[in-house]
Amino acid sequence: xxxxxxxxxxxxxxxxxxxxxxxxxxxxxxxxxxxxxxxxxxxxxxxxxxxxxxxxxxxxxxxxxxxxxxxxxxxxxxxxxxxxxxxxxxxxxxxxxxxxxxxxxxxxxxxxxxxxxxxxxxxxxxxxxxxxxxxxxxxxxxxxxxxxxxxxxxxxxxxxxxxxxxxxxxxxxxxxxxxxxxxxxxxxxxxxxxxxxxxxxxxxxxxxxxxxxxxxxxxxxxxxxxxxxxxxxxxxxxxxxxxxxxxxxxxxxxxxxxxxxxxxxxxxxxxxxxxxxxxxxxxxxxxxxxxxxxxxxxxxxxxxxxxxxxxxxxxxxxxxxxxxxxxxxxxxxxxxxxxxxxxxxxxxxxxxxxxxxxxxxxxxxxxxxxxxxxxxxxxxxxxxxxxxxxxxxxxxxxxxxxxxxxxxxxxxxxxxxxxxxxxxxxxxxxxxxxxxxxxxxxxxxxxxxxxxxxxxxxxxxxxxxxxxxxxxxxxxxxxxxxxxxxxxxxxxxxxxxxxxxxxxxxxxxxxxxxxxxxx
Numbered sequence: 001x002x003x004x005x006x007x008x009x010x011x012x013x014x015x016x017x018x019x020x021x022x023x024x025x026x027x028x029x030x031x032x033x034x035x036x037x038x039x040x041x042x043x044x045x046x047x048x049x050x051x052x053x054x055x056x057x058x059x060x061x062x063x064x065x066x067x068x069x070x071x072x073x074x075x076x077x078x079x080x081x082x083x084x085x086x087x088x089x090x091x092x093x094x095x096x097x098x099x100x101x102x103x104x105x106x107x108x109x110x111x112x113x114x115x116x117x118x119x120x121x122x123x124x125x126x127x128x129x130x131x132x133x134x135x136x137x138x139x140x141x142x143x144x145x146x147x148x149x150x151x152x153x154x155x156x157x158x159x160x161x162x163x164x165x166x167x168x169x170x171x172x173x174x175x176x177x178x179x180x181x182x183x184x185x186x187x188x189x190x191x192x193x194x195x196x197x198x199x200x201x202x203x204x205x206x207x208x209x210x211x212x213x214x215x216x217x218x219x220x221x222x223x224x225x226x227x228x229x230x231x232x233x234x235x236x237x238x239x240x241x242x243x244x245x246x247x248x249x250x251x252x253x254x255x256x257x258x259x260x261x262x263x264x265x266x267x268x269x270x271x272x273x274x275x276x277x278x279x280x281x282x283x284x285x286x287x288x289x290x291x292x293x294x295x296x297x298x299x300x301x302x303x304x305x306x307x308x309x310x311x312x313x314x315x316x317x318x319x320x321x322x323x324x325x326x327x328x329x330x331x332x333x334x335x336x337x338x339x340x341x342x343x344x345x346x347x348x349x350x351x352x353x354x355x356x357x358x359x360x361x362x363x364x365x366x367x368x369x370x371x372x373x374x375x376x377x378x379x380x381x382x383x384x385x386x387x388x389x390x391x392x393x394x395x396x397x398x399x400x401x402x403x404x405x406x407x408x409x410x411x412x413x414x415x416x417x418x419x420x421x422x423x424x425x426x427x428x429x430x431x432x433x434x435x436x437x438x439x440x441x442x443x444x445x446x447x448x449x450x451x452x453x454x455x456x457x458x459x460x461x462x463x464x465x466x467x468x469x470x471x472x473x474x475x476x477x478x479x480x481x482x483x484x485x486x487x488x489x490x491x492x493x494x495x496x497x498x499x500x501x502x503x504x505x506x507x508x509x510x511x512x513x514x515x516x517x518x519x
Contacts, residue, residue, distance in 0.1 A: 007103045011110055026066035030058070055251070060122040067118050071111060072152075105167055109175035112149070116141050116179025128391030130187045137184040138177060145176020256309050261369055261380060263305040264355050267298050268373030271340065271355065276347055292347060295319050298339035302357065306335050310359075316490075318464050327463075327491050334360045336467035336490070341370075342440035356442040358467030363490060368468035370442045379446045379472050387449055387476040394450045396476050400502040401428060404454035407436040407444040409461070417459045423514045424457065424507070441496070445469035448499045449476035455499030455507050459483070462493045470498070479504040483511050 051058040120129045120137070129137055149172035157164040271294065280293040296319045303315050303323040314331035317324040318338050335357060340346050342353030351374040359367040370379040381387040387394050406428040410421060429435045436453070438444055442465060444456040449472045470480050470488060480488060480498035485508060488494055497507050 003103070007106050007110070010103050010107050022066055022069035026062055026069050029065045029069075030062050057122075060118075060124075064118045064122040067115055071115060105171045108168055108171040109178070112145055112172045112175025113179040113182065115148075116145055116176040117183045119144060120180065120183045128388075130184065131391045132184075134181070134184055137180045141176050141180025142173060145179075146173045148176075149173055257367060257380075257382060259309045260306065260357065260359070260367075261378065263302065263309070264357055264369050264371050265373075265378065267301055267339075268355055268371045270294075270301075271298060271346075271353070272373045274346075275349075281347055291319060292340070292343060294346070295340045295343060296321050298355065299324065299337055302337055302339065302355075303335075306357075310335075316464055316467075318462065332362060334363075334490075336360065336464045338442065338464040338468075341442040341465060342438075345439045350439070352438055352440060352443065354440055354443050356464065356468045358464070358469075358471065360467070360490060365467055365471045365490070368471035370446050370468050370472060372443060379449065379469075381449075381472040381475040383471060383475065385475070387472045389450055394476050396449055396451050396473075396478050396500055398477075398500045398502050399451075399454050400500075401432050401454055401506045404432065404503070405434050405436055405452065406432045406503075406507075407438060407447065407453045407456045409437065409439070409441050409444060409456070409458035411460075420511070420515060421457070421459050424510045427510050427514065428457075428507070441465045442469045445473050445480070445496075445498045449473040449478055453499065455497065455503035457507060458496045460493055461496050463488075463490045466496055466498070473498050477501075481508075483508065 052062065120141075124130065129140075146169070149169050152172075153164050153169055274294045276292045276294055282291045282293075299317045299319045300321050300323070303317065303321065306313060306315070307323070310333055312331060313333040313335055314329035315324050316326055316329040316334060316336045324337075336359075338356040340353050341356045342350075345351070346353040352372075353374075354370050354372045357369045358365055364383075366383040368379070368381045371377070377390060379387065379389055406425070408421065408425050408428075410418060425435060432454070436444075438447075441456070441458055441461050444453065444458075445466060446469050447453040448456050449469070466480070466488060467490065473480050478499055479501050480496065481504070482488060483495040483497055488496065497504055497511075499507070
């Protein structure tokens, strides 16, 4: 008990002794950062306060700078000049030294643990450490804690501000490793406990929140009880909402992208719960062309939410609902929405459908979001920033048709050229490892982006079917065009070949070669 009390007292003393100076240093560091972007003391102070209030990124990095300042003041910034920094290179490894309790090693371990947690937390939005494997997090935690500790020890050595000790290096690194494990494991443990509680009780709630917080996070609607789904985007986003968009254009668009993704995930939760009855299914023009009430309600919900996130945007959606301008959609920004891509799969509880949302700026696709809610797969791509699957960067390998799976799409209400397509598919079947027909063009193209397919083929699709996936595929290193090689269109339907550069080229050649046999 004496050891525990002594360690706690020493750790608290270390925090107390350096807290004021560390707070000042953190504030100054962030002010210098802001000063590089906005000139003048007044604008800097106002921008600092505004960013601290509205930006989670700013707050995370402020607290990280604050804690690092505390560590530096404790280790090298408040030390007296020592006579010989190599007096105790091996350090003290036990709990007692000359008969006195020695706790500095454990203090170092304890202090480095929250340092690593704060560091990973600060970079979570960009690097998504929670989604990485435990091996990746441990390696990263080791490198960072070891190198940071090594920098401190060498600073003490060269500037004679302390003694260079291997024990400090060891225990600092162990503390960093424990911090990495804590950060990675806490969220996963929480999710597992949450899932177990839901399965045990049959509840669709988050056990860590009150009913009011739950309602804010997931909206006040229930698909069957409230068909209007009249929920604002701020409700859909819950406590993470960003109602006041930042002044910086880049940060403003980043906030909008996050809001768009959050809203799509929210709609996906309702899609998973839905159970369409025969009365909710409606026949559209053409054979086996269906729409359900859920298609229309999800589209209404998304249009209302996106209108708040990006006021003035136009909408090109699949279903005939208010706010949908269809092929006539014109504006600086245009959303391409397929509320349920794979409606037939959805009708028969096939669990292979998705929500597809593409965003164009002045008729050029700049972002794509495809969410498969049944297995919680979110594909996101921002033009020039790469493609991601659940936060992990994806790149496709340039495989040929013979090296992978070919997926194609076909629908009963559009059978023009079906003989031609099936001849090509037959050749693909004979040359590839296997073929698939999943029933969702957006997912088929995204599977090509992530490397599950080498290529996706279909003779006739509408812009809302492929707009989002086209950005995801291209940003992953793939190619998507019409069958004749011309660019895809955004105001009318067209044919699609999308996949790796090699498989795309081979598929085009197959279509050209077999076209003469049909004619």
